[in-house]
Amino acid sequence: MPRNQQILLDSRPQGQAQASHFKRVCSDTPALQEGQVLVRHHYLSLDPYMRGRMNDSKSYAACQPLGQVMMGGTVGEVAESRHPDYQVGDPVVGMGGWQEWSVVDAGQPGLLRKVDTSQVPLSYYLGAVGMPGVTAWYGLTQIINPQPGQTLVISAATGAVGSAFVALAKARGCRVVGIAGGPEKCHYATQELGYDACLDHRQHPDLKSMAQALKTACPQGIDGYFENVGGHLLDAVLLRANAFARVALCGMIAGYDGQPLPLHNPALILINRMRVEGFIVSEHLQLWPQALRELGALVAAGQLRPRESIAQGLAAAPEAFLGMLHGQNFGKQLVKLI
C-alpha cells in the first residue's frame, strides 16, 4: 500500500485565496476491491474553475467540500488493476484530485479513460486534448460559430484554453487577437501560438485605453469574443463589437476574489444585437469525442504545441494554483507528481 500525499480544502477564502486555505496530509491507499484500479498520478491539472468551487456560494462549478481532497483532473498510469479492461502500465486520464494516487471504480462511466500517448504527450490530456481544449472548442464552435475572415478576440490568450482556441480558430480562417498580461506572453502569443495580434492588458488597464487598442488591432470590428477574465475587457469588447457578435462566457477570473465586477453598458448587447452566453463544458459531454478528435489531430499535425508551466511535487500545488490565478503561469499549469 503506497503512502499517498493529499491536499484538502481546509477553510474557505473570504476574499483572496491563500495557501493557508489548503492542508497537506498523508494516508495509506486502501486495498483494491473487485472492479477497482489503482492509478499513480503523473500530472495534476490546475484550473481557474477550482477557485469558484472553493466558495460556499452558488458558483459556476459545484462546491468543493471542506476537509476533502481538492478535486481536479489527473493523468497517470495504472499501477494495479482488478478490472479486466485495465492493465498495469495503461496511461489513463481521470478526476483523481490533488493527491499522488487514487483508487477508481473503473467500471463507472466517465471516471477513467485510457489514452493514446503515441502522438500526444500524456500531459496534453489535461490541456490541449482535455477539458481546456474542449472548452475552447465548445465556445468557438457552439457559441461563436464564426465565418472565415471574421475577427475573434480571447482573453487569457496564452493559457490552456487560449492556446487551443487560436489553433481551432485559425484552422477556420479567422483573424484571432489575444489579450494577455505582459510582453513575454504577448510575444509568445504571436510568435508561437499563431495569434495575429496580442494586446497586453497591463498596458491598457482602463476601458478607454483597451477599447482604443482593440480598435487598432481589429480594424473590421469584433465578431466573436471568448471571455475568461471579465471586468473592463468585456466592456471594451462590447464597444468594438459588430452587429450580431457573439460572446462565449467561460470565466470571469477578474471577479473571483471580491465584489462582483459590473458590466458598464449592457445596452450595447441590444444595440449590437449580440448574443452573450455562459457555459460549462462538463454539461456537454456528448460533444467531447468530436472535440477531442479535432484537438488530437491538431496536436499530431504539429499545429497545436502549447507550452506548459510545470510545478514539481504535490506540496507545490497550492502556490502554483494561486500564482495561476494571478497570471504567473505560462500556458497550461500542471503539477508533476513523479
Place this chain on the structure above:
Amino acid sequence: MPRNQQILLDSRPQGQAQASHFKRVCSDTPALQEGQVLVRHHYLSLDPYMRGRMNDSKSYAACQPLGQVMMGGTVGEVAESRHPDYQVGDPVVGMGGWQEWSVVDAGQPGLLRKVDTSQVPLSYYLGAVGMPGVTAWYGLTQIINPQPGQTLVISAATGAVGSAFVALAKARGCRVVGIAGGPEKCHYATQELGYDACLDHRQHPDLKSMAQALKTACPQGIDGYFENVGGHLLDAVLLRANAFARVALCGMIAGYDGQPLPLHNPALILINRMRVEGFIVSEHLQLWPQALRELGALVAAGQLRPRESIAQGLAAAPEAFLGMLHGQNFGKQLVKLI
C-alpha cells in the same frame, strides 16, 4: 391637394427628450406619380424605439434625420391611387410617419400592406397584430423558446409588447409574471391580460426589494425574461434565474435619457449558463407572416384584446410620446388623426 400637418425632429436631446425637440409644420401633399398611392392616416403609432433614433449616436435603431418628418408606423385608408393593386378606401398599414397624409411608392416591397379589418380592428395593426406583437413573438419563440410549465417574466408588462407576450406565452402553457408601474397597471395585467402575477416596480425600486418580490412570485425560479426596461430589473432577474435561462433584450428604456445603466453582476450569466440576446424585429422580416398569423388568430378568438391609449390629433403626438417614455400610457400608445 390636402394640407398635411407634419412633425419634424427639430433638434437632438442632450439627456431627457422634450416637446421642444419637435416642430410642427404644414405643407401640401405632392401630386401622385404613376405607381403612387395617397394614404390618409387614421392612427399614428408611438413606440419606445423612436427615442433611440432621436440620438445622433449609434443606437439600436437607425438615426432619425434632423429637419425631417419623424418616422413611425401608421394605419389608414387609400384616398387616391395610381397603382393597380390599391383602390380608394382600402385599409393599409405602412411607415407613414408623424403626419396626416403620406404619398407612397406602392410598388416598392415592404412600404405598404393591405390589411383585413373584418376581425381585427384597424388600430391593432400598429400593436397586437403589428410590430409590437411580432416583437413579443420573436423574443418568446426565437430566443426564450420556453417549455410548458416554465416561468417567464416581462417588464413593461402592460404595454403593446407585453400584452401580446402574455397571450402568446399563456397559449404555450407558461407561468407569466409581469413587471409594471403602479397598482392600476398591475391590476389590469392580472385581471384582463392574463398574467399569473404582476409586480409593481414602484413598490420595489431597488435591487434587493425587486429580487425578493420575484422570489415570491416565481417560486420555481425564472426560465425566461423579456427585457424592455433594463436597470435594476435585469439585475434582479439574474439573481432569480434558473440554469439555462434565456433573456431576450428588446429595450432598455430606463437608460435612454442619460448615462448607461450598468449590469451589476454579469458573472451570473456564466454561473447560471444563461443566454442573453439582443434583437431588432425589423431584421427578421421573413418571420413576420408566421407571427402575424398567430397574433391575428389570437385577436379573432378574443384571447388578445389589449387596451389602447389614444391621443387626439397630430399636435398631441409629442406629449403623448414623452408620456409613454415615462409610463403614462396604458397599453399601446396611438395618436388618432381623423
